[in-house]
Amino acid sequence: xHELGIVFHMIDTLQEIAAQNELTAISKVNLRLGEVSxxxxxxxxxxxxxAKKRTDVLQEAVLEVEQVxxxxxxxxxxxxxxxxxxxxxxxxxxxxxxxxxxxLEIEIDTIEGC
Amino acid sequence: xxxxxVIQVKEDVRANNDRAADALRERLxxxxxxxxxxxxxxxxxxxxxxxxxxxxxxxxxxxGVMEADVDSDVDAHTVxxxxxxxxxxxxxxxxxxxxxxxxQGLRNMxxxxxxxxxxxxxxxxxxxxxxxxxxxxxxxxxxxxxxHDKPLKYPLMFEVSDLVIVSKMDVAPYxxxxxxxxxxxxxxxNPNATILPLSAKTGxxxxxxxxxxxxxxxxxKV
Numbered sequence: 001x002h003e004l005g006i007v008f009h010m011i012d013t014l015q016e017i018a019a020q021n022e023l024t025a026i027s028k029v030n031l032r033l034g035e036v037s038x039x040x041x042x043x044x045x046x047x048x049x050x051a052k053k054r055t056d057v058l059q060e061a062v063l064e065v066e067q068v069x070x071x072x073x074x075x076x077x078x079x080x081x082x083x084x085x086x087x088x089x090x091x092x093x094x095x096x097x098x099x100x101x102x103x104l105e106i107e108i109d110t111i112e113g114c
Numbered sequence: 115x116x117x118x119x120v121i122q123v124k125e126d127v128r129a130n131n132d133r134a135a136d137a138l139r140e141r142l143x144x145x146x147x148x149x150x151x152x153x154x155x156x157x158x159x160x161x162x163x164x165x166x167x168x169x170x171x172x173x174x175x176x177x178g179v180m181e182a183d184v185d186s187d188v189d190a191h192t193v194x195x196x197x198x199x200x201x202x203x204x205x206x207x208x209x210x211x212x213x214x215x216x217x218q219g220l221r222n223m224x225x226x227x228x229x230x231x232x233x234x235x236x237x238x239x240x241x242x243x244x245x246x247x248x249x250x251x252x253x254x255x256x257x258x259x260x261x262h263d264k265p266l267k268y269p270l271m272f273e274v275s276d277l278v279i280v281s282k283m284d285v286a287p288y289x290x291x292x293x294x295x296x297x298x299x300x301x302x303x304n305p306n307a308t309i310l311p312l313s314a315k316t317g318x319x320x321x322x323x324x325x326x327x328x329x330x331x332x333x334x335k336v
Contacts, residue, residue, distance in 0.1 A: 002241050005208050009127045016130075021121055038240055038270075088269070088302065096302055108123040 003043040006106060007051045011058065013108060018057045026061045026113035034105035035070040036083060057113075070103025131245055135213035138220075138248030147225045148334040149216075149233060150327075151249035153271065156237030158257040159281040159314060161189045163323075164232060165196040166314035170324050171230075172197035175331060178231040180219045182211050189234065198232075199223060210241040213248045229331050239268040243275075250334055253277045258286035262296035265303050272303040277310060277326060284313040 010031075018026055033039055045063055052058040070083035074090035075097045081090065083103055090098050126132075142149050154160055164179060171177060178199040181189040190202035201223040203215065211219075216233060225231060233249060235242040254275040256264055259282060265272040272278065278300055280293065297309055310326065312319025 002209050005210060005212075005241065006127060008208075009131060009212070013123075013125065013127055013130055017121065017123060021119065023119065023121075027118065038244065106127045108125055108127060111121050111123055112118050113121070114118050 003039055004047040004051070006039055006044060007047040010048075010108065011051060011055050014061075014111065015055070015057060017108075017111065018113065021113075023111075023113040024057065025059065026057055026111050028062050028064060028112040030064045030066065030109040030111070032068050032105050032107040032109045033065050034068045034103040036100070036103040037106050039106060041065045041067070061113075066109070068102055068105045071101045072098045072103075073101045074098045128245065131212050131214070134217070135246035135248040138213055138217050139250060142225070142248065142250060143334070145225055146335045147228050147231055148251065148331050149220075149231045149247070149249040150330075151233050151235055151242070151247050151252045152255065153235045153239070153242045153252065153275070154237060154255035154257070155239055155260060158237070158255045158260065160234050160237075160255055161192055163255065163279070163281055163312075163314045164193050164198075164234065166317075166320060167324065167327070168193060168196035168198050170320065171327065175229040175328075176227050178223055178225065178228045179234065180216070180223060180231065181234045182215075182219075182236050184208075184236065199228065205236055209236055209238055210245050211235055211247050212245045216247040216249075229335075230327065239264070239271045243268075243271040243273075251276050251330055253279060255279045255281050256296070257282040258291040259289045261289070262292045262299060265296070265299035269303050272300050272307065275304065275307055277308045278304075279323065280309065280311040282313060282315075283311045283318055284316045 048063045052061050071080050072083040073080045074095055076095035077093040079092045088098055089096055179193045180201050180203055182203040182205055184205055187202040190200045194200040203219045252275045254271055300307055310322055312323055
């Protein structure tokens with residue numbers, strides 16, 4: 001259900017880009033998806049395959065999903081670490097003063113079309 | 115057949131929504147109407163809290179409520195009976211509201227003369243936190259029975275909220291709810307959040323909540 005909402009946002013953006021670039025058919029969409037974005041790739045592709053058939057410019061469009069690993073940086077020791085196994089606490093200095101660098105992306109990277 | 119073109123987009127799918135939300139926030143600022151995005155799990159007591167809030171504030175502030183649910187209009191009728199201009203939004207299965215849906219709701223309800231509008235978002239602690247609705251403030255409600263561990267499980271919701279209301283404090287003793295532990299867990303995610311324990315049923319904490327709202331409305335209109 002959540003993934004379908006994301007797909008609707010994607011389709012709005014893609015329709016705009018197609019119009020700006022005078023594309024009549026988009027054949028491929030490359031999406032960068034953060035590991036902790038809360039979006040499940042399999043569900044996203046299922047929703048995509050359903051929704052694209054209802055969108056003229058996306059009839060034949062294939063969605064390629066590239067995962068972006070979640071990385072957190074520690075504000076105290078300056079080191080980075082993988083977010084998923086460690087969470088908010090820095091494994092190097094145990095500080096809770098950490099910020100997520102990557103992992104929330106739901107980014108349309110490139111599209112192909114004519 | 116035309117040659118295939120490759121276009122570098124590099125844009126987050128939420129970027130369009132973020133732009134629409136910023137534009138809506140500006141318009142609401144000009145109109146002097148504070149929109150509060152109220153988020154929580156289903157059953158946290160949003161509608162009960164809003165009804166009790168309206169009973170206390172509707173004589174001094176003009177208040178509108180947009181109730182967003184997957185279906186039904188029971189909540190809109192309830193808050194309307196407590197003196198709010200109310201509208202029910204059906205998300206048609208969508209699990210959160212975005213800026214476009216919010217704007218459509220505001221247009222249908224009409225914000226003229228309103229000091230404060232509550233947007234009662236769809237009950238869930240995940241994606242309502244990710245989508246900017248154009249609100250001037252984000253308030254989340256955690257009810258005591260849900261447990262003090264929720265900031266650990268749904269960190270983003272607690273990170274984005276300006277105010278965390280802990281509702282149903284009257285029943286907290288029956289649920290092994292540890293307020294200090296909750297405060298610690300929220301601070302870890304969001305050191306700037308205000309935390310307000312209350313009970314709409316007994317009235318505990320309601321004065322502090324109403325004062326927070328009065329101040330937020332006043333600051334929004336400056």
